[in-house]
Each structure stands twice: as C-alpha cells, then as structure tokens.
Amino acid sequence: MSHRWGMAVDLDRCTGCEACVTACRAENNVPTVGPEQAARGRAINWIRVERYYEGEFPDVRVKFRPVLCQQCDAAPCEPVCPTYASHHTEEGLNAQVYNRCIGTRYCANACPYNVRFFDFANPVWDKPLHLQLNPDVSVREVGVMEKCTFCVQRINEGKTRAKAEGREVRDGEIKPACAQACPTTAIVFGDLNDPESEVSRLSHSPRGSKLLEDLGTKPKITYLR
C-alpha cells in the first residue's frame, strides 16, 4: 500500500513558540535574505506562525496558527506550471523540482496560502556558517521557487531504513523537523492511508478543519481548534 503523507496541527496545543520555524530553517537550508529584501516581501519561511488578535483591550485573545505548504490534493500551483517543476508525487506530496523551474512564479500567484517563495538572489552564508548546511537538502540558487517539502529527505531516509530492515514504516517513525521539535506535540505527521495512525485519527476529529476549505484545494493538513 502506498503512503499518503499528511499532518495535523492542534491549535489548542500550539503556543506560538516558533521552535518549528527555527528547526525548519536549520534542516532545510532556508536562506535569510537580509532586512532590505525582507522589507520588500522577499523573506523566505517555509513555515511561519501567524498571529491573530481577537477583541479589544483588556479582553484580548491571541491565536497562533503555524502555516506551511498544505500539500493540497487539488493544488492550484500544479496545473499552472509550464515546465512541470511543480508536480504531484505518488505519495501525495506537492514536489518542486528545482532543476526544471524557470522562475515564472505562476505557482506562487496561484497558491492561496502564500507558502511558495522565489529566490530573488543567490543565498549567502558568511563563513563558517556554511558548514552548518545540511548535505541532504540542496541549496536553491537564484531564479527558482522553493517551498516546504514535508522534509522529503527524512521520508526517504525512513522508507529506506524500513526497507533495509524488511518491515513497514512505523507510525511516528518519520518526523519532519517541525514536528520533531514541537515542544507541545501540536504538530503530528504520518500516513493518512494508515487508518491506525495518529494523524488519521486526528484528521477525523470533530475539532478539525482545513485552511480556506471552500477554495476546494483539498489540503492534507488538518487544523484542530
């Protein structure tokens, strides 16, 4: 049985600590662009924590929501790509092939979640910061789109390990950097095709909803209120 990777984010557990954001940057070689570029809206964050304020002082409520690529089943970013750089894998991931990408940015315009980022410049790491770069993840150069991959390098590693040991992938064995770091276990990752998995159970929770559900993008991330 093939996998269908998905995620559940429990917003009641999420404290907005941004450990996921930092972990993602460290794992995926996400570049920093500097204050000028960031002010022009060119900062790159594969995952971000959105803040919402409700009510007026002193009865203020704040809500945090980690937003990353929703890995939609009907992804608006895919049909617009002229080079098939943005495509759907057999396991349901919205993959981005950097070598195919010619930087039309159609996908970023089509994405309703604002989770695709264009590299406006070559990334720079002052020496010796470049020694920290993860060799399992390619560094994106100028002119391509980049986005959350659900830590596909970890998925592949986990599958390879399971295959070498002659068994199925266990639930909870593969964790993207964000889910691994999350101190409150708000982020849970797993196989939606496995009805016994934690993420399947949470995805069917009555507290669950999808982000901008009415757009019909069929996201694979469920947010639990």
Added chain:
Amino acid sequence: MDRRQFIKATALTGTSATLASCGNPEYHLIRFIPEEALTPGIAVLKPSVCPLCSAGCGLSVRVIEGEAEVIRKNQLGVTKMGLAKKLEGDPAHPVNQGRLCARGQAAIQVTYHPDRLGHPLKRTGARFTGQFQELTWDEALSELISKLDSLAMANDQKSLAFLTRPQRGLRSDLVAEFASRFGAPEPIAFEFFSDDVLRRANALSFGKEQLPTFDFAESRYVIAFGADFLGTWNSPVSQSIGYGQMRQGRPGVRGKFIQVESRMSQTGANADEWVPMKPGLDGVLALGLAHVIMKAGLRRPEAAGGAGTLIEGWAGGLAGYSPEEVEKQTGVAASRSERLAKEFADQRPAVALIGGAPLAQTNGLFSALAVNALNALVGSIETPGGIFFTPQGRVAQTRSIDKVADSNIQLLLIDGANPVFATPPAWKVRETLMKIPFIVSFGNFLDETSTLADLVLPDHSFLESWVDSRPESGAKTAVASVAGPVMRPLHDTRAMPDVLLEVGRKLKKPLSPALPWQTFEEMIRSSEKSPAVIDRRYSGAARTVNFIAPQFDGDAGEYPFHFLPYPSAAPQRICPGCRNYRIRSRARCGAAGWRSIRRRPQDCRLVREILWRSHRARVLCGFPRLCRRGLRPM
C-alpha cells in the same frame, strides 16, 4: 602499510607536488590529515547538552563528515572532519523528551558564528573601544598566571573574583573549587531576572531552596502570575510538554489556564483568560484568592500548613484582602477574582505559579510567598498536578552580582556572562567593571562585557568540549547529563575548564593537590559516580510577612524604549498614507488585529486598501511602516 600510514608518509611530498601543479601556492590552504575516520554522507547522532539556559536539555546532534577550514598548531588549513549539522532533542532525556525550543535549535550557530573569536586577545587601546591584538596561548596564560601569582605574593587572594552564569554542574563545581582553593570568595552568578527570590521563598515555605517543577500534564487548572513558562522561564521545554498534555492529552479533559500579568507575554497569549493588573501586586491578588477560598469554607486555613503561617493574618482568614480591597489595589474586578478563586478551589488538581517580572519587583519575596501559600491551601505540593522539587545533588555556592560593587576586586574572571548588556544603566555595572584593574574574559565573542576585558581567552563552543549539567528543575527525578565533544575545534580556542586546571598547575603555589586532573575530561571521568542526592533542607528563621508596596528604582529617563516589539508599544501617530486615520489609543491599535479593523473599514481608505491587498500577507495597520509596505504591490 594501510591507507592512513601511506597518506602520512606521502603527506609532505604529496602536498607540495599538488600545490606546484595548480597555480600560485599562496592561494591554497594546507590539507591536514583527517583526525577521525567517518563515512561520507552517513549521519551519526552524538549526545550533548544545551548550554543556552539552565534548563539543561539533552541534545542529539547530527554529525556528518565535511571539509572545514581549521587552525591547528597556529596554522590555517583544510581538513575533513565530522561537522555538527543539526541539533535535535534527545528522546531519552527526562527534561526535554526529544523536543527542543527555538533557542536550542539556533544554538548551533554559536559554533559556526562568523564573529567567533579564534585566538587569545590582549587589549591594546582604551577599554570599550574594541582594540585588541592577537597573542599565543603561552603568552596569554603566562600573563594570567603572573597576575594570579602577584595576588598571592601580596597575600591578597580575596580580591580575585569569578563572574559566571548560574549553571549547575561540574564546570561550576570546578570554578568554585578553584576559587576556594586559591582563597578567593565564591563565584558571582549573574542572572537578570533573578530566581533567587523564588528559591528563598520556596525555602521559607517548603524547606527546599530551589526552583519548582510543575506537573502540568495532570493539572486541570493553572494560574500563572507573570511566569513566562512557555517562553523562557525555568524549564520551558519540559513545561511546554506538560502544557500540551494538559490541553489535549487526556480524553474529555481540557485544563484551563489563566495568566495574570501586566504585559502580555507569549505565555499570556495562550491563556484562556488573560488578566491584566497593576505591576508588583501579584501577591495581593494571590492572597485575595486565598481569602475567598477560606471565607467560602472551601478550604480551612490550616490546610496551607507552614506556608500559610508565614503570611500575616492568614489564620484569621486574611481580612484585609477582600475582593473589593483587591480590586482597589490591583485593578482586577472583585467579581472576577471571586470567580477565579472558586474555580481554583473547585478544579482539582489546580496549581498556581509565579516567576519572571513579579519577582524582580522590590516586594518579590512577598508575592512569591503569597503564591506558595495559595498552592499549599489547595494541597498542590508534591501531589500529581501540582508542584514538585527535583531531587538535588551538591550545589556550588554562589553570590549575587550586587557584591561586585561592594568588594575590592583586583582581578575578575568572566565566564559566559554579559551583564553590561543585560542590566539597566542605573545598575552601573559597566562603571563598576571599569574600576577593576584587570579583567579576563573566557567569552567566545567580543560582546559588551568582553570589550572591557584586558585578556580574552576564547573558550571552545559547547559542541567542541565536554559539557555537563545538573538541572535544578524540569523533571521529577534527579538528572545529571554528561557528554563529550561532538566535533573537533574549528579555531585556536581552549576549553575554559582545561585552562583553569592548567593555570592551577602552573601557579607558584600550585593548586594541583586539590585539583589533580590534567583535563576537564579526566575530572568528569573521575566523578563518574554521581554525587549522592542530598536533601537540602533549609531552616530559616520563620517570620511572618506583610504586604509591601513595590518601589521603582532609578530614574525613568534611564530606561529608554529601544525596541517596539508590538504595535501597541508605538507612540500615537497619524497614518502617513492618508493623513486622517489616527491610530487612536495604544489599546486600540495594539490589540486590534485585522479582524477588528475589518469591522470599521470606513475609518480609512488606506486600511481598506491594505486589507484588500494584504489578504494574503495579512499586514496589520498598527504600524505606519507596515502600511506603506502593504500598499506596494506584492
């Protein structure tokens, strides 16, 4: 002859031949023989301990072979070595259980920071100008040794002082041991929001002079007084794990969480109810809750035991803390405090905690004792869902930073503390340090405090050295973590404990009988049998405390706003786009998110336009700067 020996034998001739064959040899770094054998591309997980706060989380560091420019024997060159790539939480560690906070994740850049110091430095210009000159370790150490010797010659050992961070472990034991054997007073531990007040309060209330551990996972009701326990206070990762369990970890049960504070912290933002109140009066509200609980007969005053008898008027039901009186003082409505008190007593187990800013007030001890008494009243001490105390081993004695100003220090050794940056100017730490004739810093960076130093002896980063930690809180069992170096050093640095041991050996009156180890590693290995858990009972003179009003220290002009983290902190302004949308009050522009603005778009064409354009970016109109950005096509 195996491969390694072959490389060794041919290293010299091989290198020169290669260099000659490809252009100008000056542009080529020497290639060192690898110091370790690793398989390329295969990650190895090595244990370490996070040093960034005193929580002492266990790390599992991903190490992969790579090529790095390193300094070996004063020579720059390239070598293949294991490089730390990512810090992850150690799943087997009782404190963080495989999780790690944002700060811990970023700690890897301490090692790879471009501004890290690579050599010992000696000050050449005036203090604070940052003029330094490189020197060798031998020169640097002989300078430090001669300073220590001259103190010993003058029989003035008392004027040596250590300034460290409040860490518990063999490293701090070594510093304390060095100081006491030399004849110096105990080290000074610098901590900005000092938790010493809470330690003292716990000693008086419960006989345990240490920070508490909370069992949030079992709690049903939590009231936090100013404690940013999900952010940075105490043991944030272990507390966050418990918080997640409290919210959704038990089927059908969702713990409620109330935060009482004067500035909304990240922790307060997660509360079901955020209760703003006047600063410094947390103790009054806590006693107000206790008053309601006792008056309604939900608990008897005796239930609080020794913690209650410390509070004046406790046995009489705290007549002076009626909800109306509390409202007058703190600004929290009487009906609200009454309701909170009843909920707190009804929901079991319930726990109250205090930390951070309230303890830094002049009446911090009173506030902490009041919250302790409230906890004791509902029976939340050492019971599931309440407060626990991690069993403690031996703790090196330290003293507070106020002592720097009082004593006549001739030689100051600074390890990892940066009080010049962290303290308000009114404390005059910089002026005090300027008066000390000789300062040695073991810092990795030229920070505000290191630029005052006469000699900088850069330490290894924590990934390059032996690390250990005995956290004071965060687990119900005693924890001691020890880990070896994860990678070899990148720069010409030396581990600070090794430097202390070497200096101790080379003094005219050597300390080696008391500190017989050659290296810190030897010391760690010899103390493998961890010290027996000592129950540190504290017996202080029991004296009742009464409410003391908090006082403001210093002049308000000395505390300028440097940073406006929230729109609410920005002064009132006119929107630069349309010149008519006045960001009216602090409260309105700060608290109003885009949802609230959307309800009154007639206020400003600009706001409407921003909302329209920034539907995807969701830029707030609280900040004029963001407004302009919002108008630019994205």
